[in-house]
Amino acid sequence: MKLDNIYQEEKKSNFAKVAEIIITMASRPSGFIGLSILIFHVVLAFISPYIAPYDFKAINPTLMLQAPSAEYWFGTDDLGRDVFTRTILGGRTALTITFFGSLIALLWGGLLGIFCGLVGGKTDDIVMRIVDAFLSIPWILAMLLIVSLLGTSTEVLIPALGFFYGKGIVRVARAATHDVIAKDFIVSARARGHSNFSIIWNEIIPNVRDAILVEGAMRWSWMLLGFSSLSFLGFGVSPPTPDWGLMISNARGLMSFAYWSVIAPIVGLSSLIIGINLTADAFAKALGIDRSTKAPV
Amino acid sequence: MTEIIQKVKNLSIGFKSKKGEEILILRNITTNIKKGETVGIVGESGSGKSTLALAMMGYVKHGLYTIGGECEFNSSNLLKMKNRDLEKIRGRKIAMIPQNAGQALTPNLKIGYQIDEALQLHSDLKEEEREQKISELLNKVRLPSPETIALRYPHELSGGQQQRVAVAMALAGTPDLLLLDEPTTGLDVTTQAHVLELLNFIAKDTGTSMVYVSHDLGAIAQVSDRIIVMYSGEIVLEGPSRDILKRPIHPYTHGLLKSIPKLSLAGLPESMPGSQPQPGIIQGGCSFFDRCNFSEEKCKNNSPQLEYLKELNTRVRCFNYEKLLKESQINQNVKKIKNNSKDKEILNLSEVSISYAKQKLLDQIFNRISDDNPTVKDININIKKGETIALVGESGSGKSTILKSIAGLLRTKDGFIRFEERRNLSSDLKERDPNDLRIIQLIFQNPDESLNPNHTVEEIIAQPLKLYFGLKGKELKKNIIDLLQKVRLGEFYMSRYPRQLSGGEKQRVAVARAFAAKPDIILCDEVTSALDVSVQAAVLNLLQQLKEDFGTTYIFVSHDLAVVRAISDRVAVLYQGRLCEVGPSNHVYKFPSHPYTEVLLGAVLEPDPDIKPKLVAEDIVEERPPEKGCSFQGRCSRIVGDICKKEIPPWQLTDSGNAIRCHIPIKELQKEQF
Ligand SMILES: Nc1ncnc2c1ncn2[C@@H]1O[C@H](COP(=O)(O)OP(=O)(O)OP(=O)(O)O)[C@@H](O)[C@H]1O
Numbered sequence: 001m002k003l004d005n006i007y008q009e010e011k012k013s014n015f016a017k018v019a020e021i022i023i024t025m026a027s028r029p030s031g032f033i034g035l036s037i038l039i040f041h042v043v044l045a046f047i048s049p050y051i052a053p054y055d056f057k058a059i060n061p062t063l064m065l066q067a068p069s070a071e072y073w074f075g076t077d078d079l080g081r082d083v084f085t086r087t088i089l090g091g092r093t094a095l096t097i098t099f100f101g102s103l104i105a106l107l108w109g110g111l112l113g114i115f116c117g118l119v120g121g122k123t124d125d126i127v128m129r130i131v132d133a134f135l136s137i138p139w140i141l142a143m144l145l146i147v148s149l150l151g152t153s154t155e156v157l158i159p160a161l162g163f164f165y166g167k168g169i170v171r172v173a174r175a176a177t178h179d180v181i182a183k184d185f186i187v188s189a190r191a192r193g194h195s196n197f198s199i200i201w202n203e204i205i206p207n208v209r210d211a212i213l214v215e216g217a218m219r220w221s222w223m224l225l226g227f228s229s230l231s232f233l234g235f236g237v238s239p240p241t242p243d244w245g246l247m248i249s250n251a252r253g254l255m256s257f258a259y260w261s262v263i264a265p266i267v268g269l270s271s272l273i274i275g276i277n278l279t280a281d282a283f284a285k286a287l288g289i290d291r292s293t294k295a296p297v
Numbered sequence: 298m299t300e301i302i303q304k305v306k307n308l309s310i311g312f313k314s315k316k317g318e319e320i321l322i323l324r325n326i327t328t329n330i331k332k333g334e335t336v337g338i339v340g341e342s343g344s345g346k347s348t349l350a351l352a353m354m355g356y357v358k359h360g361l362y363t364i365g366g367e368c369e370f371n372s373s374n375l376l377k378m379k380n381r382d383l384e385k386i387r388g389r390k391i392a393m394i395p396q397n398a399g400q401a402l403t404p405n406l407k408i409g410y411q412i413d414e415a416l417q418l419h420s421d422l423k424e425e426e427r428e429q430k431i432s433e434l435l436n437k438v439r440l441p442s443p444e445t446i447a448l449r450y451p452h453e454l455s456g457g458q459q460q461r462v463a464v465a466m467a468l469a470g471t472p473d474l475l476l477l478d479e480p481t482t483g484l485d486v487t488t489q490a491h492v493l494e495l496l497n498f499i500a501k502d503t504g505t506s507m508v509y510v511s512h513d514l515g516a517i518a519q520v521s522d523r524i525i526v527m528y529s530g531e532i533v534l535e536g537p538s539r540d541i542l543k544r545p546i547h548p549y550t551h552g553l554l555k556s557i558p559k560l561s562l563a564g565l566p567e568s569m570p571g572s573q574p575q576p577g578i579i580q581g582g583c584s585f586f587d588r589c590n591f592s593e594e595k596c597k598n599n600s601p602q603l604e605y606l607k608e609l610n611t612r613v614r615c616f617n618y619e620k621l622l623k624e625s626q627i628n629q630n631v632k633k634i635k636n637n638s639k640d641k642e643i644l645n646l647s648e649v650s651i652s653y654a655k656q657k658l659l660d661q662i663f664n665r666i667s668d669d670n671p672t673v674k675d676i677n678i679n680i681k682k683g684e685t686i687a688l689v690g691e692s693g694s695g696k697s698t699i700l701k702s703i704a705g706l707l708r709t710k711d712g713f714i715r716f717e718e719r720r721n722l723s724s725d726l727k728e729r730d731p732n733d734l735r736i737i738q739l740i741f742q743n744p745d746e747s748l749n750p751n752h753t754v755e756e757i758i759a760q761p762l763k764l765y766f767g768l769k770g771k772e773l774k775k776n777i778i779d780l781l782q783k784v785r786l787g788e789f790y791m792s793r794y795p796r797q798l799s800g801g802e803k804q805r806v807a808v809a810r811a812f813a814a815k816p817d818i819i820l821c822d823e824v825t826s827a828l829d830v831s832v833q834a835a836v837l838n839l840l841q842q843l844k845e846d847f848g849t850t851y852i853f854v855s856h857d858l859a860v861v862r863a864i865s866d867r868v869a870v871l872y873q874g875r876l877c878e879v880g881p882s883n884h885v886y887k888f889p890s891h892p893y894t895e896v897l898l899g900a901v902l903e904p905d906p907d908i909k910p911k912l913v914a915e916d917i918v919e920e921r922p923p924e925k926g927c928s929f930q931g932r933c934s935r936i937v938g939d940i941c942k943k944e945i946p947p948w949q950l951t952d953s954g955n956a957i958r959c960h961i962p963i964k965e966l967q968k969e970q971f
């Protein structure tokens with residue numbers, strides 16, 4: 001029994017590290033399921049325009065509210081559009097907008113959090129108060145306000161969502177930085193006279209990166225839910241673009257006699273959220289992070 | 298024959314590695330604990346001593362599992378017992394005091410209430426009786442005025458007092474067996490001596506059996522009747538305390554005792570090579586083989602069995618114990634350190650005061666510090682090039698604070714720090730130029746904290762080389778390899794991460810990083826405190842060697858007076874941020890000395906059952922230095938009266954060049970108190 005290799009581990013390339021993390025994630029049943037769902041959705045988002053059997057906006061009054069059949073797998077909606085086509089296309093906008101929204105949230109939340117954790121003291125207090133004050137406004141009201149003032153274009157939605165979902169990341173990044181900052185290696189770097197930039201880049205970021213990324217992944221699923229709620233309320237994407245939130249909203253009145261038109265988008269949305277959640281969870285476990293934030297579902 | 302209360306039989310505990318291999322933490326442990334005896338279990342970190350102690354109360358840590366064997370208590374196997382039945386035993390029959398037990402007290406509940414809870418849980422006393430019992434217990438652990446202590450919250454007690462409360466709670470159920478896991482580690486020297494004395498008293502008074510787990514042979518020596526030495530998950534030596542400490546017949550214990558610095562011996566002890574193998578790495582043969590001075594060819598492939606020697610009542614696991622049996626006692630060889638100090642002054646601290654007080658807004662605006670009673674005050678030390686000066690004192694005496702100010706990490710309130718008689722170093726880090734920063738480097742206590750876990754050894758050592766000398770590419774690499782060689786690490790360590798290194802190796806990397814800057818002065822803050830005893834001597838020897846090679850000056854902070862004795866040329870004793878005594882180490886360690894130095898020296902624990910600590914002053918902890926008079930007045934047993942409370946004592950010089958700050962004339966101080 002020789003375990004020397006544990007201690008002889010070589011420095012790995014970044015690619016190898018990422019691969020190892022993904023393998024660790026997939027080695028857990030929940031991680032495997034999460035990753036599969038997520039990958040399925042992402043792949044679908046890319047290829048759906050090419051595989052969609054019908055035109056998503058082709059209205060056909062003669063085909064209104066058809067039950068699922070060999071021709072229309074998921075049936076048709078109240079305007080006679082193919083529900084299957086609309087469902088596989090319906091995740092594209094949500095995924096894209098929330099993905100970039102999460103990136104923005106990661107960026108500003110992470111940087112501001114690290115900054116606050118690093119400088120500490122009064123500046124930290126003041127900045128955190130401002131962030132708290134801004135975000136104590138119910139986000140949905142604020143979003144509605146922004147959207148009604150600036151419109152529902154992607155250029156508005158992405159930064160607006162990114163801003164509102166960055167708060168949790170600020171907190172996590174700040175707490176992680178606080179933990180790191182007290183360590184002697186930071187004191188040591190300071191005593192040597194490294195610049196603040198060098199300390200953030202070389203000493204802090206490598207140690208807080210994992211926690212921030214995990215939080216970002218969690219925020220992504222929250223943001224999906226939030227974005228879909230906006231669409232549901234009619235403030236997300238505008239018709240006739242297929243979108244799950246919008247589809248659920250349109251079809252909810254038909255629930256009792258045309259359940260198919262609402263089931264499909266619900267399954268699409270919830271499976272994606274669950275997929276992201278499970279993935280984020282497995283990601284946290286693979287990195288050895290104890291996550292306290294709760295998942296939205 | 299005395300009754301046996303705990304029988305450990307062929308106990309093996311381990312875990313499954315990621316690859317599914319079974320890795321043993323404890324290997325086939327068999328031993329008995331008799332009624333009324335105190336057994337010390339000693340070993341370095343990772344030797345399995347805590348796992349064994351926990352198993353003795355039927356507890357196996359999460360992730361570990363019992364592979365075989367049993368722990369028998371009252372003729373039932375604790376490791377097979379149901380949780381419900383274990384609960385009846387834990388706290389009542391077997392109690393445990395973990396490390397930092399004091400800090401484990403619930404912060405928002407009064408002491409009396411917490412003891413009462415323990416009594417409700419672990420005894421059948423009625424309410425009226427319990428009240429009586431609480432003050433009885435507090436009395437037993439010698440806390441002053443039990444009635445008022447019971448009404449206090451944990452944070453209102455000192456570390457030593459908290460530990461006493463923990464002992465009182467453990468005694469609530471009148472246990473037959475008390476397990477103590479490093480109960481005094483982390484406490485101050487003086488406090489430690491007091492707590493050990495209390496434990497001795499309790500053992501005698503109540504007849505409770507104790508199992509005392511520690512890495513510190515000094516502490517073990519004070520309390521145990523019998524000692525078990527663990528190495529790599531095995532018992533390697535077990536026998537009566539005195540024999541083990543005076544005539545250890547196992548090479549590991551022998552080497553260990555030789556490598557511990559002693560107060561009575563100035564100079565660096567021999568170091569033991571290497572480090573304990575990680576669990577799972579041991580193949581066939583003796584697990585101590587790599588580090589053993591007595592090894593032979595047969596040790597490599599055959600594992601020695603634990604052999605019982607009747608005449609010595611000792612069990613030993615070694616083929617060659619007879620060689621050691623012949624040695625009548627340990628011959629400790631120490632290497633006298635050369636005093637390399639030149640006459641040239643390198644650093645001068647003059648009237649330095651440092652304050653942590655939160656500054657008022659007005660003072661903040663004018664960027665000044667006002668505090669009448671700063672944490673550190675009036676520090677005057679003149680440090681010569683090439684010398685090693687040690688700062689000693691209890692926790693909170695301001696040792697680290699002074700180092701931080703020298704490094705520029707903390708602003709001084711008054712005074713100046715002058716380098717090489719030429720220029721004053723700014724007290725603000727930002728105003729120091731890169732060269733000022735380069736000449737002073739720091740080495741910290743805990744290498745786990747001082748090395749970035751996400752950097753490889755190469756990246757860690759490259760930092761100062763890039764920053765100060767702008768090295769790149771081949772040249773950078775060559776320099777790193779050179780430095781690694783100087784700290785006796787091979788080139789292949791470059792690609793490792795700190796988590797893949799042992800404690801001693803990590804500290805070597807930290808040393809290499811400090812030397813990479815080619816500094817004139819290195820500030821060492823408790824650099825060996827976090828290391829295992831067997832590794833400590835090696836790091837001290839390395840530091841000494843490097844110093845001789847490079848002519849570096851060390852400012853060495855430590856609470857361990859024996860370590861200080863081994864490595865320093867000069868010692869400065871601090872109490873509450875004020876200097877008490879400064880002088881050449883061989884004189885500070887002799888009379889006459891300052892009353893506080895006397896207290897510190899008296900409390901040193903030596904791994905020798907014949908040298909008992911002398912407990913002079915109370916182990917109270919003062920929050921703030923007194924406003925007026927001598928800083929030590931609160932605890933001084935020789936206090937001469939009002940003058941000590943009103944006037945700052947004068948510096949007095951002894952014939953040997955020792956400066957003592959006390960109102961008692963030197964002649965008086967000369968008279969030894971004990
Ligand atoms: N950041 C801080 N803010 C306020 N007070 C502090 C701070 N750091 C230390 N102190 C106080 O200053 C005093 C000196 O602390 P310092 O850390 O220098 O002691 P030390 O001698 O190094 O002790 P130890 O042996 O425990 O390391 C203590 O009373 C401590 O409580």
Ligand code: SF4
Binds near residue numbers: 583589
């Ligand atoms: S068995 Fe051999 S290697 Fe092991 S301790 Fe004894 S002499 Fe040393």
Ligand code: SF4
Binds near residue numbers: 928934
């Ligand atoms: S000055 Fe007084 S209180 Fe201070 S050490 Fe001397 S005798 Fe004790």
Ligand SMILES: [Mg+2]
Binds near residue numbers: 696697698822
């Ligand atoms: Mg300190």
